[in-house]
Amino acid sequence: ILNVEQSPQSLHVQEGDSTNFTCSFPSSNFYALHWYRWETAKSPEALFVMTLNGDEKKKGRISATLNTKEGYSYLYIKGSQPEDSATYLCAFRDNNDMRFGAGTRLTVKP
């Protein structure tokens, strides 16, 4: 994998459902993996920075895991709420650049 790929592109869930999505990135020259939450008409907001293989981070109902050897990170949302509706971006950081995925657009229906 040369680019950062996120799947699925979009996701619709019901309030209360748990959900997860994937970020795949190059497995070489890894420095950090960043997750951002981007609500419509607002700024992307930093969620997590992950640097070590096996890292797990948690903020409220949102958590993320990291596998640098195989080049993927999962973002989990437990008991989705309508206010979780946003685009979730991941970004791969090597020693030079920050490369972004196209994002997963999550819509949580009440």
Place this chain on the structure above:
Amino acid sequence: ETGVTQTPRHLVMGMTNKKSLKCEQHLGHNAMYWYKQSAKKPLELMFVYNFKEQTENNSVPSRFSPECPNSSHLFLHLHTLQPEDSALYLCASSQPGTEDWAYGYTFGSGTRLTVV
């Protein structure tokens, strides 16, 4: 408010117009970035400034001209754009230094540009 302010929020311009986008941060960051975001595509890096010096220009057409007069302000001057340049233009800042890869970027809310 993240600390990075972009103006205007929306801009409609004709192909023969000249306009400028402005980005301002007072976070003490010394690196500033312009990104372009087109529908369903990843953020595309356009320009990077470190300590007011342009360090990266990602093969951006000359109709886009950046300016960084000081480490708090960044401009993107637009001239004779094409309809395909319509997109969201995001500014970001960060603090370069030791282990800066562990720190993310602070983004503005973007300027939604429409070229008619």
